[in-house]
Amino acid sequence: xxxxxxALPSSLAAELRKExxxxxxxVIRQIRLHVPEFSRPLDGKFGYGIQRGVxxxxxxxxxxxxxxAAPDGDxxxxxxxxxxxxxxxxxxxxxxxxxxQAAYRLGARVAWRRYARAARRAGMGxxxxxxxxxxxxxxxxxxxxxxxxxxxxxxADKAGALGRRRHHLLGRIVSGAAPSALEQAAVAAGxxxxxTVACVALGPPAERDRTHRRLPxxxxxxxxxxxxxxxxxxxxxxxxxxxxxxxxxxxxxxxGPTVPLAMAADSLRWARTLLAxxxxxxxxxxxxxxxxxxxxxxxxxxxxxxxxxxxRPLDDLTPKQATRLATTLLVWLRSHRGSxxxxxxxxxxxxxxxxxxxxxxxxxxGSALDDPDARFELEVALRFxxxxxxxxxxxxxxxxxx
Numbered sequence: 001x002x003x004x005x006x007a008l009p010s011s012l013a014a015e016l017r018k019e020x021x022x023x024x025x026x027v028i029r030q031i032r033l034h035v036p037e038f039s040r041p042l043d044g045k046f047g048y049g050i051q052r053g054v055x056x057x058x059x060x061x062x063x064x065x066x067x068x069a070a071p072d073g074d075x076x077x078x079x080x081x082x083x084x085x086x087x088x089x090x091x092x093x094x095x096x097x098x099x100x101q102a103a104y105r106l107g108a109r110v111a112w113r114r115y116a117r118a119a120r121r122a123g124m125g126x127x128x129x130x131x132x133x134x135x136x137x138x139x140x141x142x143x144x145x146x147x148x149x150x151x152x153x154x155x156a157d158k159a160g161a162l163g164r165r166r167h168h169l170l171g172r173i174v175s176g177a178a179p180s181a182l183e184q185a186a187v188a189a190g191x192x193x194x195x196t197v198a199c200v201a202l203g204p205p206a207e208r209d210r211t212h213r214r215l216p217x218x219x220x221x222x223x224x225x226x227x228x229x230x231x232x233x234x235x236x237x238x239x240x241x242x243x244x245x246x247x248x249x250x251x252x253x254x255x256g257p258t259v260p261l262a263m264a265a266d267s268l269r270w271a272r273t274l275l276a277x278x279x280x281x282x283x284x285x286x287x288x289x290x291x292x293x294x295x296x297x298x299x300x301x302x303x304x305x306x307x308x309x310x311x312r313p314l315d316d317l318t319p320k321q322a323t324r325l326a327t328t329l330l331v332w333l334r335s336h337r338g339s340x341x342x343x344x345x346x347x348x349x350x351x352x353x354x355x356x357x358x359x360x361x362x363x364x365x366g367s368a369l370d371d372p373d374a375r376f377e378l379e380v381a382l383r384f385x386x387x388x389x390x391x392x393x394x395x396x397x398x399x400x401x402x
Contacts, residue, residue, distance in 0.1 A: 003064065003135065003138050003139070003142075004131055004134045004135040004138050005061070005064040005065050005135040005138075005139070007131055008065050008128065008131060008132060008135060009122070009124070009128070010065065010066045010067070011122065012065050012118070012119060012122055012124070012132075013062045013063070013065045013066035015118040015119070015121060015122050016058075016061065016062040016065060016115060016118055017062050018118070019114050019115070019117075019118055020055075020058050020059065020062065022114075023058055023110070023111055023114045023115075024051075024054045024055050024058055026110055026114065027054050027058075027106075027107040027110045027111060028042070028050060028051065028054055030106055030107075030110050031050070031103045031106055031107060034102075034106055035099055035102050035103045035106065036099075037095060037099035038050065038099065038103055045089075046089075049082075049085065049086055049089055052082055053082055053083065053086050054107060056079050056082045056083075057083075057107070057139070057140075057143055058111065060079050060139070061111075061135075061136070061139050064135075064139065065135070080146045083143045083144075083146040083147045083150070084146050084147065084149060084150035085150060086100060086147050086150065087100065087146070087147030087148060087149065087150030087151035087152075087154070088150040088151065088153070088154040090147075090151055091150075091151050091154040091155055091158075092154065097147070097148060097151050100147055101144060104140050104143060104144050104147075105140070107140070108136055108137055108139075108140040111136060112132075112133055112136045112137075115132055115136060116129055116132065116133075119132055162189065162190060165185070165188050165189040165190075166189045166191060166220055167220075167222065168185060168189070169182070169185040169186055169188075169189045169191060169220065170220040170221070170222060170231055171222075172185050173197075173220070173231060173261065173264050173265075174199070174231070174264055174265045174268055175265070176262075176265055179262075182261075191218070191220070192218075192233075193261060194218075194233035194234050194261060195234075195260065195261065196233075196234065196235065196258050196259065196260060196261065197231055197232060197233050197234075197235065197258070197259065197260075197261050197264050197267065198231075198232050198235040198255055198256050198257065198258045198259070198267055199229055199230065199231050199232070199256040199264055199267040199268035199271050200229060200230040200231075200232060200248065200253050200254065200255050200256065200271060201227070201228075201229050201253065201254045201256070201268065201271035201272045201274075201275040202223070202228040202229060202230065202248075202251055202252070202253050203251055203252030203253060203275065203282075204251075204252070205251060206250045206251045206252070209247075209250075209251055210247050210250075211223065211247045211248070211251050213247075214241075214243045214244050214246070214247035215230070215244065215247075216232075216238050216241050216244055218233050218234075218238070219231065219232050219233070219238065219244075220233075227272060229268055229271070229272070231264060231268075232255075235255075235258045236258075239255075245284065248284050249283050249284050252282050252283065253275075253284055253285070254271045254272075254274045254275040254278070254284075254285045254286075254287065255271060255284060255285070255286045255287060255288075256268055256269075256270050256271035256287050257270060257287050257288055257291075258288070267287075270287050270294055271287055273294060273297050274287055274290060274293065274294060274297065277293075277297055277387050278387075290387075292383065293383060293384075293387050296380065296383060296384045296387070297384075297387075303380070303384050304384070306377070306380070306381060307380075307381040307384050307385055310377050310378055310380075310381040311326070311378075311381050311382070311385060313364035313365055314326060314364065323386075324357065325357055325360060325361055325364070326382050326385055326386055327347070327386060328343065328347065328354060328357045328358065328361065329361050329365075329378065329382060330379065330382040330383065330386060331343050331346045331347055332358065332361075333375055333378060333379045333382070334379070337369075340352075340354045340355045340358060341354075343358070365378070
């Protein structure tokens with residue numbers, strides 16, 4: 001597909017080439033002034049790479065304007081290799097891509113100012129000058145994408161062996177290996193054994209899932225198995241990373257309780273138990289907020305039998321009606337048999353709606369609502385039933401609720 005440069009007059013290329021040497025010098029000067037990582041002397045491979053990258057980009061842009069399309073074959077690959085090498089070089093220097101991306105953006109702005117003057121000299125109208133700007137920034141986006149690929153491939157080359165060792169370590173931790181074996185595997189994986197961990201059971205990958213890109217460096221992950229999960233060291237710190245929690249929120253995840261490292265398998269088991277109960281996992285669900293529910297899930301066949309018997313009055317209702325009444329009844333029980341306005345406030349409903357529901361609940365459950373033991377049994381049954389309802393969530397707790 002032709003880029004925006006295809007709509008520019010090919011004669012503009014000659015004007016751009018007249019500016020090419022001075023533009024390259026100005027771009028490099030501005031980058032060294034405003035991007036601290038590139039302020040050092042342009043010696044050796046570093047200087048050669050920057051100089052060649054700028055000159056190649058300017059020459060390629062002029063060629064694109066002249067020909068209307070990117071060159072094919074070896075010529076294009078040779079030029080793209082320049083940007084690819086720049087990306088790999090940033091990884092080798094131990095930097096993120098931020099500095100290189102900043103240099104690209106700054107270089108594009110400098111080049112655009114010089115090109116705009118050349119366009120005016122060539123008699124181009126305002127619409128074509130706007131199109132020229134679009135072409136400049138589309139070209140820099142392409143260059144940036146190639147550098148990102150080079151960076152990512154360099155990262156993958158290094159991470160491959162380390163990743164295999166960390167995956168082995170993860171398996172050893174959740175299988176309950178001896179401390180001495182864990183210490184040996186951790187040293188090989190370059191990983192410090194933490195005091196506490198939390199395991200995270202992951203839902204199905206979201207569209208354009210970015211979980212693997214948002215993991216903090218110390219998090220161990222098995223993302224390719226049938227039941228993907230993470231092991232998060234020092235959870236209080238790790239979950240303060242907004243990019244990480246944002247990715248989990250998009251994908252859907254259940255965070256197991258924070259436990260000593262030796263109990264990592266338990267944290268994972270509890271997280272998976274709760275995840276399996278959720279119909280449509282969404283957002284981040286924390287086991288710490290559902291410990292009573294995990295107790296209920298410890299013997300599910302027994303609790304299911306108990307629930308069917310205690311909630312039999314709801315059987316003749318439609319699923320939607322039953323869920324509404326079950327939710328209202330649970331909130332009423334957890335608010336110590338609160339008034340209709342109190343329950344309505346918890347559910348964000350009109351008090352009259354809640355009064356109608358409570359009257360229907362009284363018709364269905366009768367004297368059981370006055371019996372403390374029956375009320376306890378009802379709350380247990382309702383918690384179990386609603387834990388697996390569509391949406392996979394219990395009514396939210398509010399102040400004053402147990």
